[in-house]
Amino acid sequence: MKFKVWRQANAQSDGHFETYELHVDPEASLLESLDAINESLVHQGKSPIAFDSDCREGICGCCGLVIDGVPHGPVPKTTTCQLHMHHFAKQDEIVIEPFRAKTMPVIQDCMVDKSALERVAKAGGFVSVRTGQQPDANTILIPRKKAEEAFNFAACIGCGACVAACSNGSAHLFTGAKIAQLLALPQGHPERASRARGMVKQIQNEHFGGCSNEGECTAVCPKEISTGAIAAMTREYIRSLVTN
Numbered sequence: 001m002k003f004k005v006w007r008q009a010n011a012q013s014d015g016h017f018e019t020y021e022l023h024v025d026p027e028a029s030l031l032e033s034l035d036a037i038n039e040s041l042v043h044q045g046k047s048p049i050a051f052d053s054d055c056r057e058g059i060c061g062c063c064g065l066v067i068d069g070v071p072h073g074p075v076p077k078t079t080t081c082q083l084h085m086h087h088f089a090k091q092d093e094i095v096i097e098p099f100r101a102k103t104m105p106v107i108q109d110c111m112v113d114k115s116a117l118e119r120v121a122k123a124g125g126f127v128s129v130r131t132g133q134q135p136d137a138n139t140i141l142i143p144r145k146k147a148e149e150a151f152n153f154a155a156c157i158g159c160g161a162c163v164a165a166c167s168n169g170s171a172h173l174f175t176g177a178k179i180a181q182l183l184a185l186p187q188g189h190p191e192r193a194s195r196a197r198g199m200v201k202q203i204q205n206e207h208f209g210g211c212s213n214e215g216e217c218t219a220v221c222p223k224e225i226s227t228g229a230i231a232a233m234t235r236e237y238i239r240s241l242v243t244n
Contacts, residue, residue, distance in 0.1 A: 001088070003037060005049055006097035011105045011113075017095075026086040030073070031056065031063065033085060034096075050109040056081040058222065061157030064164070065110055066097045071161035071220045079159065079222045099164035103171070103208055114160050116206040117174060121158070123202035124195035125178035127187050140186060150184035153177045155223040162217035162225075168209030173217040175199050176229030179236055193240035200237045 001024050008015030020037050028036075031053050038048035054062040058079040065080045067073035073083045088094055096110065104112040142150075156177035163171050179196060182188025188195070211230055218227055 001085075001091070002093040003033070004093055004095045005034075005037075005110070007049070007109050008098075008106050010108055015106065017097075019093075024085045026084070026089065028085050029056070029081060030065075030067070030083045030085065030094075030096075031081050050107070050111045052111050053081055058082045059157060061159035064099050064112075064159045064161060066099060066164060068095050071099060071164045072159070072222055076219075077222055077224060079157075099160055101160070101163045101166075101169040103169055103206055104160055104163060112160075114158070116208070117158055117160055117163070117171065119206065120171060120175055120199055120202045120208075121178060124191070124198035125175075125182070127182065127191065129190050142185065146184045150181050153181035153184070153225065153229055156181075156221075156225050156229075157223060159222065161220045161222065163208065165216040165220040166209065166211075167214065167216065168212055170211045170217070171203050171206070171208040172211040172230045172233060173221065173225055173227070175203055176231075176233035177225050180229045180232035183232060183236060192236060193243050196233065196236040196240040197244070200233070 001022060003020045003022060004017050005020065006015055007018050022033060022037055024033050031051070034049055034051060041048045052062045052064065054060045056063070058081060063079055063081040064072065067080065067083070072078060072080050075083055075087055098106055098110040098112050103116045104114055107113055156174060158174060162173040163169055179199060182195065183192060215227065218225065
């Protein structure tokens with residue numbers, strides 16, 4: 001199989017595609033195949049392909065490649081590290097490139113800088129007030145529907161696929177997931193207004209684009225975060241301006 005991979009020395013350099021051939025194991029993951037290509041490149045004295053990866057279990061959000069034009073690849077609800085080669089059995093070539101967004105500049109090859117997302121989360125995606133010691137079970141009663149809602153939004157791993165898929169480079173799905181998660185829990189209510197204002201201001205400072213309701217973000221999200229997160233963020237931001 002041929003791998004057409006984006007190579008770029010750094011953010012200031014021009015990038016280009018290079019093609020590599022590899023006898024692939026159908027049960028190997030895509031990242032394991034890139035590892036095999038890198039071993040060959042190192043043996044030849046060439047620079048290996050740089051790409052992000054950590055847990056390889058689909059829970060950390062570090063991995064993230066655009067595969068055949070789709071962030072994380074063609075298989076829904078799957079991160080790049082969980083994508084296996086048997087999904088490409090009928091293809092002769094796979095095109096691999098980094099996430100494309102102005103707010104996530106290329107560091108090298110297929111590695112991008114996602115620190116803008118981290119700064120958005122630091123602007124309010126947490127509970128800073130003192131909540132005391134861990135309460136006994138069932139001390140704070142939370143309806144099951146709310147608990148499940150918080151859990152679903154908390155599944156966001158911050159991989160940045162939503163930004164890469166959006167034609168505007170919007171981070172609304174990521175930001176909305178952080179806001180909606182804490183909004184569903186009583187611990188998040190004391191800071192709900194400052195959280196919404198702070199995080200929305202930060203996405204503006206980072207120059208992320210606006211949301212135009214195209215839905216590309218949810219289509220590529222490996223954790224299936226719904227657009228309800230965006231609605232919650234918008235509602236909370238307007239509410240924060242009124243209450244302020």
